[in-house]
Amino acid sequence: AQKVTQAQTEISVVEKEDVTLDCVYETRDTTYYLFWYKQPPSGELVFLIRRNSFDEQNEISGRYSWNFQKSTSSFNFTITASQVVDSAVYFCALTPRGGNKLVFGAGTILRVKS
Amino acid sequence: KAGVTQTPRYLIKTRGQQVTLSCSPISGHRSVSWYQQTPGQGLQFLFEYFSETQRNKGNFPGRFSGRQFSNSRSEMNVSTLELGDSALYLCASSLPPIAGVTGELFFGEGSRLTVL
Numbered sequence: 001a002q003k004v005t006q007a008q009t010e011i012s013v014v015e016k017e018d019v020t021l022d023c024v025y026e027t028r029d030t031t032y033y034l035f036w037y038k039q040p041p042s043g044e045l046v047f048l049i050r051r052n053s054f055d056e057q058n059e060i061s062g063r064y065s066w067n068f069q070k071s072t073s074s075f076n077f078t079i080t081a082s083q084v085v086d087s088a089v090y091f092c093a094l095t096p097r098g099g100n101k102l103v104f105g106a107g108t109i110l111r112v113k114s
Numbered sequence: 115k116a117g118v119t120q121t122p123r124y125l126i127k128t129r130g131q132q133v134t135l136s137c138s139p140i141s142g143h144r145s146v147s148w149y150q151q152t153p154g155q156g157l158q159f160l161f162e163y164f165s166e167t168q169r170n171k172g173n174f175p176g177r178f179s180g181r182q183f184s185n186s187r188s189e190m191n192v193s194t195l196e197l198g199d200s201a202l203y204l205c206a207s208s209l210p211p212i213a214g215v216t217g218e219l220f221f222g223e224g225s226r227l228t229v230l
Contacts, residue, residue, distance in 0.1 A: 035219075037221075042223055043202060043204075043223045043224045043226070044117075044118075044204075044221045044222055044223040044224065045204065045206075045219075045221035046221075047218050047219065047220065047221075050217075050218055091157065093157075100145055100147050100162050100169075100170070100206075100208060100219060101147070101159045101162060101170045101172070102147075102149075102157075102159060102219065103159070104149075104156060104157035104158075105156075106156050107156065107157075
C-alpha cells in the first residue's frame with residue numbers, strides 16, 4: 001500500500017523567514033512519482049513539481065526548492081524568504097509509474113504573516 | 115489556454131437526492147480524474163477516465179459513478195446522497211502517461227457539494 005505523511009498540520013512564519021514542509025512516503029513500487037501541490041483559498045490545486053524516483057537531484061525554482069532523499073523516503077519542500085502570498089495548504093502526493101491515481105498527504109497549512 | 119472547468123461551483127442537496135457534476139478538461143487532455151476532498155478524509159481518488167473508459171477506480175461505494183464523453187468531458191454522479199458526501203469534488207485533466215511517465219495533473223477549482 002502507498003502512504004504519504006505530512007506530519008506538520010500547520011506552520012506559521014513571519015514574512016521573509018525560510019520554511020520547510022516535510023513529506024515522508026511509503027511505497028513498494030520501484031518506480032514512482034512524487035508531487036507537490038499548492039491549494040489557495042480558491043480551491044484548485046496548483047501544480048508545483050513532479051519528481052520521478054530515479055532522479056534524486058535537488059531542484060530549485062526561484063524561492064522554492066525540493067530535497068528528495070530516497071534513503072529516508074522523504075521529499076521536503078523549502079520556501080526561502082516566504083511571502084504572504086505563499087499562505088496556502090500544501091500537499092505532497094505519490095503515484096506509481098504510469099498512473100494518475102495520486103495518494104495525497106493530509107496537507108500542511110502554511111500561514112505567512114506580514 | 116483555458117484551464118479545467120468544473121460546474122456547478124456550489125450546490126446544495128438533501129439526503130436521498132442525486133447529483134451530477136461536470137468537468138471540461140484542458141483542450142487536448144484525454145485523461146480525467148476525480149477526487150473527493152473532505153476535512154476528515156482529505157483528498158481521495160475517486161476514478162480516472164481515458165478515451166471514454168474507466169482506467170482506475172478508488173475505494174468508494176457504487177453510489178459514485180462517472181463517465182467520459184467522446185470530447186473528453188466527464189461527469190460524475192452520486193446517487194442517494196448521504197450527509198457524509200458533503201465535500202469539494204475536484205477534477206483533474208492530464209495528457210495520458212507516455213511510456214509510463216506520469217504527467218502533470220491540472221486541477222479545476224472544484225464543485226462544493228453540501229448535503230443537508
